[in-house]
Each structure stands twice: as structure tokens, then as C-alpha cells.
Amino acid sequence: MLRLVIVAMVATLVGRLWFLQVISEAEYVQAATDVRIRTVPVPPVRGQIVDVTGRPLVTNRTRPVVTVDAVALAHQPDGGRAVLERLGEVLRQPYRQIAEKVRLCGPEVAQPCWQGSPYEPIPVAEDVSAPVALQISERQQDFPGVRTELRPVRVYPFGAAAAHTLGYVQGAKGRDGLEGVYDRELAGRPGRRDMAVDNTGQVTRTLRQDPPVPGNTLVTSLDSRIQTIAEQAVARALASSGAKSGAAVVMESQTGRLVALAGLPAYDPAVWTDGVTAREYKRLPLLSQAVQGEWAPGSTWKVSSVAAAANAGYGLGASYDCPSGYTVGNRVFRNFASADLGLMTMHGALVQSCDTIFYRLADQLWQRGSEAMEKTARGFGFGEPTGVDLPGEAAGAVPDRAAKKALWRATREESCRRAVKGYPEMADRGRAAYLTAIAKENCRGGGVWRGGDAANFSIGQGGVLVTPLQLARAYAAVANGGTLHSPRVGLKVVKPDGSTVKTITPPVAGRLPASAETLRFIRNALSQVPKEGTAEGAFKGFPFGKVAVAGKTGTAESFGHRDTSWFASFAPDPAYTVVVVLSEGGRGAEGAAPAARDIWEGIIGLAELRTFRPESGSSRDQRGPSERDQSTQERRTFRPESGSSRDQRGPSERDQSTQERR
């Protein structure tokens, strides 16, 4: 009996051991590894973003950071309280505040707390002064587990310049702008350190160490000097016109590379370095006006309308009457300032920016049932994102028959409700009455693309919306003979050792639906605009002999707001396209055109500098990224930002211009 028990006992135990150690070995080996090994990522140094001449737009700087080792602290007899109290005295922080930073987050520990690994040094004070750092490192016996180390942080040598284009870094991850789009190239590969720990979490030894691979440098086609010139020009124009926001785009016409992308209001991305509070975040102007801002293009749109006319068989050199008004249906559409300019060709229509010629054209096309205008506009790249290497790009809007019908169907119910109720919440009685009238009309019937819609469309109104970037690439295409590029800010990705990883070429997105002859005609007409046309005043005395700037003004009405001011321009040499927009900037000739002139003169100034001092410019495009960043030697950690990762976009600044002009 007992023998049987003994045999059964031995068999049971040996069987169980076989199951645990032979059948389930892998599972338990894995579990043992999980228990025993702690892996701590070693963050790599993030790559720089430099401009076309190699000047760093975003780089890294080291700064002294005081860190605390939570595990070492836990091994103190009092759990590290005394150490933290002494540290608090040196850092002039209350004990509580430090203790909260150092405690580990858990199910019952809410923020503030440390979200990272307990085996990572926890930063408690950044950018401490040298005497404080010295005090801590010299009194190590008083500060077990406390270290001062140099950590890299993102710095922006040009401050707020190109802030939206560059984006920012939060929690070692690139957000928005180039930091976001080229995050994979810039981020590098984190290293890792595997450490053996015992049951108390004390590190017994380092098992394996993989050094991090530093991130690559992104060379952009931005020229920091032109960027600065463009931003200053927009800022001056905003100041003098009282406009709220504005943008400027400078693009290489032949290639689609972006030289400058200015958008105001902007902010200094350095705010991200120390973490942004929720309140600060709400106030940050995160919208990139050049890429995400949409406005009615006004008369800058007419290059598309002229091409449409040519495509529809209208002779560009034929004479057209430019009366003060033109009646479509039962409504009179007025010329700008109700001027009667007499007979002119399409050349004159562009130079003088006659509206009534285009009204008639549009009305006639509409009566024929032709959609030449809409089709041509789409062919100019409007109504769809350009595909630029920047996030959150706006598509603009090219309304047409189908779009209007769809919109009407979607909003009919609301229109009928408003037709009955009106807009009692609106303070402005006049506006409320106007909107109620529209609502009534849209309730009874609507969604029909009328002659009036076509007329508004022809001069860049009536729901047409473009981004400055879209307009710039369309004008660049006019300048370069018809090639639409998908613009690029990135030029190439370069390894820290200087070797090129890849070169970025702006892909061709399409061809303008216009013959070479039409484009030549348009270029010729636009070259007269700054000399004798609508921009004559703004460009008085401009050295056209040096740079033959051609351009087009645009003044777009925006319901309830001041006009949107546009100037779109290009030159054969340097082959740049410059587009300026000022939201609520007034007339194009008065707001945007002078700003564009500023930019062109700045570009001329740089070109002359290059001519006279060749040594300063000869190495352009060849210089690799600056090697001045000494921080690559240092272990780099971004302080985890406490800011929540809420939606990147600020409230849409899209203005009310979708309202139809009546």
C-alpha cells in the first residue's frame, strides 16, 4: 500500500517536472527573461533640419539636467525622502514638487508622476545653473542616485521663422511640419540597454548595450535668408494694413521646390522644449497659413479663366468690351469700382483686371452648358491638395454644377428651418435678414448652377477657395511652360557623416490645360501688370531691368470681412514664383503687391551680394549640414512633455468667403 503511494508520488512529481521543464521550457524561459531583464531605450540624437545653404533651422543644444534614479532612491532607508529634501533646498523647489516628479505613475498614481521606465533617470530640473550642477556632483554622498547630465534639446536658431513648416518635437516624436513628415529620417534608431535586475529591482549588471543611431539631417530647399525676407515683408504688410493674418510662398518655378513659406501669425517653436500647458496650447497659432489657409483668389484666378476662354475657342487677341456692368439673369454684375474701360483684348483684361469681360465669357459658356472654366481650374491644380511634403494641407474648393447640387441637398433641411426661424441669435440685424433671405431661397429651390454662379466663378469668387501654395504652383506652372509640380520642402536626407541617403525631387503632378502659346500670352500680359497695370503703383521704380517680375493682383471679397489681398508673381531669372496673401488686407494692389515687391527686392539684394562676393555664395547647395552640433556626443533625451497630444489643428481659420457674392 505505502509502496504504491511512494511510486505514485515519485511518478507524479517527475511527470510534473517533465511538463514544466521539458514541455513548457520555452514559455518559462521567456517568463524568466521578462522577470529578470529590464530594457531601457537609449534615445538617439535627432537629426538637424538645415536650409539649402546648410544653415541649421533646427538643431540640438545640450543643457544640464538634474536627474534622479528612482531605484537608487527606493533603496535609501527612508525611501529617499532626505535626499529629495536636500535636493529641494539646492534646486529651490519644494520637496513635494520633486517627489511628485519622481514617483512612478500607476493605476492609483495620477499626474504629476513619471511615466517612463523606473530604470531611466528621471529629470527633476532642467537648465540648472553651473553652481547648482557642481554642488550636486561634488556632494555625491549627500545625493545618492542624483546626477547632473547634459541632454540635448531642440533649438531654433531663427526663432519663429518657418515655425509651421518646421513643426515641433514632443516626447521624442516629430509632430507637425517637417519634424512630423520626415520623422523617420530625423528620429534615428534608439539604442537599448538590457540590464539584469534582482528581485528588488536593483541593477546587477548590464547584459547588452546597443548604441543608438543618430538621426539623419534633412536638407531643405528653404533659404533662411529669403524666408526671413518673406516673413518680414508679410509682417510689415500686416502692420501697415491692419490685416490679421497673411502668408507668402516663394517657389522655384522650374522645379517646384519651396524656397520660403511664411505664415503669420507664427510662434517660437522653442515653447515646446519646456512643455506647453493646455492654456498656452489653445493660444498657439498652429495653423500654417501658407499651406492650410484658404481664401477666395479673386482676380489672380483669371489666368485660369483666360486659359479656359482660349480652350473654348475665344481669341486671346480679339477685342472685348469692358463695360461698367454686365447683366446675368436679372442681376447686374459690376466691374471693379464700376469702371467702364472700353474695348480691350484679353491682354488688357489681365493687365487692367477687367471683370465684366469674364462675366460675359462665363455667362456665354454657361448658356452653352460648357464647363470649360471649372475643368480648366481643376487642371490648374485647384480644388485638390498639391501633395506638398507638409501635413494637414487644405484642398481649396472649385465649386461646380454637381458640387452645388450636392451642397444644396445636404443643407436643405437646415435652410428650411432657418427660413422659418430666421437668425434670432445674430446681433447684426442686417446680416440676419440677408442670411434669412438666402435660407428662404435655398429652401424653396436651389442647387442649380446659375449664370451668376458661373460669373462669380470666373473672377475667383463664388465659393472658389485656394491656398497660397496652390496659387504659387499654378503660377510657377504658367512661368515654367505648364508643368505642375507637387511642391517639396525637403531637398535631401543626409547622414551625420555627410553622405546622402536620398535626394528628394518634387514629382510632376500634371500639365496645365493650356497651350504653350496661351501661356506665353498670359506671361506677356502679366509682365505688364507691375509696369502699367493694377500693380503699377506698388512697383513704381522697381528695377525690372534686373528682374523682370510679372504678376497679377487679386482682391477677393469676403462676406462680413475686409477684402483678401493677393499678389501672385514670377520672374524668369531668378526663376522664382512669389505669392503673397493678406487676409483682410484690402486691395491686392495696396496690401499684397508691395509685400511681394519687398520680397523680390530682397531676392535681388541677395543675388547682388552673390555676384560681388562670390566666395560667400559659391558653395551654395554643396555645403553639407553644419557639424557644429557638439551634442551628438551626449546622450539625448527629450523631456516627456506633459501636454496632452490633442488634435494638432487649431480652430479653422477658413473665413466666411464661402458665402456667395450677391
Next chain:
Amino acid sequence: MIAVAGRRRVVWAPTLAAPDWTLTLLALALSVVGLLLVWSATRMGGDYGLLIRQAVSVGLGLVLMWFVSRCDLRVLRAYVPLAYVLALVSLAGVLTPLGVRVNGAHSWIVLAPGVQFQPSEFAKVALALAFAVPLGELRDGQSRPGFGGVLLALVLAAVPIGLIALQPDLGTMLVFAAMVSGALLVSGAPKRWLLVLVAGAAGAGFAAWKLGLVRPYQLERLLVLANPGADPGGVGYNAAQARIAIGSGGLTGKGLFNGEQTAGHFVPEQHTDFIFTVAGEEFGFAGAAAIVLAIGVLLWRGLSIARHSASPYGAVLAGGVVSWLAFQTFVNVGMTVGLMPIVGVPLPFVSYGGSATVAGLLAIGLLQAVHRTKAMQRL
């Protein structure tokens, strides 16, 4: 040589047969393996104190084993009342201020600073000797113990069990119960007594639970056994870490002193109750199974000794000793591999612990004494 020299001096044991060398060698081997494992489990930190203490315990145990194995059973029998009373006194003593509380139980008596012992371990020896008296010393004509003998044996067992319940030490109580059951089986007492015992144990367990005498942690340990994944950070921590250490050893183990789980001290109490996890990790299935097999063979020899004993007393004594060691082995190894709830009993010969080591080797001595006392029947 030694045996010859001894025979000359030990005049009261003239008829001893040769010892069972397999038994002695297995016990010795297990003790040496135990020393290696204790060394491995405690060497981090460079402190050899525990290893040296255990070595001293093994040495002392071997000496006592040798001494007892040279005793004629009748001589041992003469000291049973004394041993039994001493056991009761020392068990009562742990409840006095002499006793020291360790891990929530009063199970130690401190003789001098650093010199302490666990009376319950020696009580196992005393009890094995004691209840073999009413079960093994049969009146003429009896082939198995009668009602009176069984009752007396149960009473003899009940007193120390009651004292241990006051410590409280559930593990030792269960060992005693196993010893009584084994001794009853070997003695040939009617099987109904076993049923009575089982029913009594079930009733006592139920009563203890109903009266709230079962600690919550003991209940949780049982629940953890049913659901090993539950609460790995709390009650299930020991069990989970023990299984991880053993399972990660694989077929051949990581080698002595190479066990990372052992070096990291992930298994609590790994040099005492969980010493088997060190064997499992560092020696693998081969080594762990060898230890279990070695104990199995040792127990098998013990049962053979019981069967071939010259006297019923010797048979019952051997049966009690084998039941003791078998139960402890199964419970101890069983809890490390997740087959048994966690109950604090050491692995015989292998676990660190002076009292347990000495008591285990004494038990081997008792088996040898039974084995060697051939002439008993004639006296």
C-alpha cells in the same frame, strides 16, 4: 575499521547486522546536494554564514545518525518516554517567552544567541518512536493492534499536534497526521481507523474554517493552486516565481551557480522551503528528477526495512518515519511545481535548516537501527 572499533566499545549492541549502505549513501548524497544548493542560493552578497551553518548541521546530523544507527532498538525503546516528554516540554516551551516568532509562528526556542532549534522537528522523531509503542508492542496472540492500542497512539499523537496547532504551524500538523496514518497502515490496524482519521481531519478542517481559525492567506494559497495565474504579484507570487525558476531550467539546467532566477533572488525562501527551485533551475529536469528519484529510492528502502523488520515495533517506527519523509517531500516539491498549495515544510536533507537537517538524518539513523536489530524477535 570504525565499525570494528565501535563494536568493541558499544557493548549494549552486540547483535547488530550490517547497515543499509544505500540508505546512508543516498541521505549523504542528498545532504551534499543540499549544501551545494544552499551555497548557490545564498552566495550572492558573499556571505557564507548560512552555508557554514548548514554544513555544521549536516555534520552534527551525520554524527547523530551514526550514533542512533548503532543503537539496539530495545535501547532506543527505553528512552521513548523521556524523548516524548522532552518533545512535549520543548513544544510547550516555544509558547513561553523562550519561543521566538518567525514568519508568524512561534516555532523556535533560542538556547543562546545564534543557537536556536525548532522543537517540532525533533518532535517528529519523538512521535515516531512514541506511537510505535502502542501500535507495535502487541500482546500475546495479537497480530495487529487492538482498539486500546490505536486509541492510545492517537492520544499520544494528539497532544503534540495540539501544541503545534497553538504555534500555529499547519505544515508540521499535517506531517504528524501523515505519520500517524502511515504508522497505522504499517501496524495492520483495521482500515476503519484510517477512515475515522480522515473523517476526523475533514471534520477538524471544516470546523477550523467555520470557526475562522483558517487564516485568509491559507485559503488564498488553496485558491491560487486552482488558478495559478491569479494574483501573480501577491499570494501567487511565490508559486509563479517558483514555477518560472524551475521551468526555465529546461532539460539539463543552467549549471550550478548559473541560475539567473536564483541569483536574482526572485523566489522567496529559496534556500529553505523553496530550495528545490534552485535544483530545478540549475540542474534542470535531469537533476530535479534525480533528487526526487533518490528520495523515492530512499523511501522504498525504508519500506523494505519496515517489511523485514524483526519486530512489529520496528516496522511501525519505520512506517512512521517513511510517511514523514514521503509527505514532506511530496508537499515540498509539489508546492514548488504548482501541484500543492504553499505549506511551510522543508525538503528532507536538502533544505537549509539545522533542526530539520538533524532530524532528517536522525530519521535515517532510526531506519538503520530497525534494519540492524535482527535479534529482536528472539528476545
